[in-house]
Amino acid sequence: MPKTDLVPPVSYQGGKVRLASVILEKIFNNGEFECHQFYDVCCGSGAITVELINLDIIPKDKIVMIDNGPWGLVWQKICSGNFNLDHFRAMLDSIPQDLHLVKDYMEHLASQPVDKGNAAEVFLMLQAASFEGKAIWIEEGAWKN
Numbered sequence: 465m466p467k468t469d470l471v472p473p474v475s476y477q478g479g480k481v482r483l484a485s486v487i488l489e490k491i492f493n494n495g496e497f498e499c500h501q502f503y504d505v506c507c508g509s510g511a512i513t514v515e516l517i518n519l520d521i522i523p524k525d526k527i528v529m530i531d532n533g534p535w536g537l538v539w540q541k542i543c544s545g546n547f548n549l550d551h552f553r554a555m556l557d558s559i560p561q562d563l564h565l566v567k568d569y570m571e572h573l574a575s576q577p578v579d580k581g582n583a584a585e586v587f588l589m590l591q592a593a594s595f596e597g598k599a600i601w602i603e604e605g606a607w608k609n
Contacts, residue, residue: 469518472509473538473588476597479508484515492521504529507539533601534587541584552585559589566593574600574607 472481480487504513507529516527529539541547560569570593573586583602590607591600600609 470514472511472514474509474592474597476509476591476594476599478599479597480511481509484511485519487512488515488519488521502527507531508533508535510535510539534583534591538584538588547584551582552588555582555585555589574609576607578602578605578607 472479475481502513502516504510504527507513508531510529513527513529516522529543530536531539538547560566570590574590576586579586586607587600587602590609591597594600594609598609600607602608
């Protein structure tokens with residue numbers, strides 16, 4: 465079976481998807497891909513970490529993903545094993561099938577106070593629905609963009 469490359473979950477303004485391979489070439493001295501631990505600082509959607517995995521560069525010890533915004537919540541939940549795909553699928557299934565209703569649904573979702581229990585999942589939905597990939601963040605317990 466041919467290998468399928470991973471891709472970050474959603475795109476957004478400022479994401480590093482298109483630059484990930486170039487960034488890694490510079491970090492790893494133009495092709496000497498070897499390390500024991502890798503820190504993906506300001507990891508966002510994980511474009512650099514995903515590219516590491518696609519290039520079969522798995523640090524011997526671990527990859528540490530660091531982000532102070534909602535992306536940090538997403539990766540913390542995934543890496544700790546607490547991201548419930550069944551729950552996320554149910555949340556996705558709640559999005560109206562009628563495309564004319566999706567904008568109102570997302571605006572309503574964005575108007576709700578941030579619930580720490582499902583903030584990672586709601587963030588992914590809001591970011592995926594964001595017009596032109598405009599970044600979503602949390603400020604004083606509310607969703608902002």
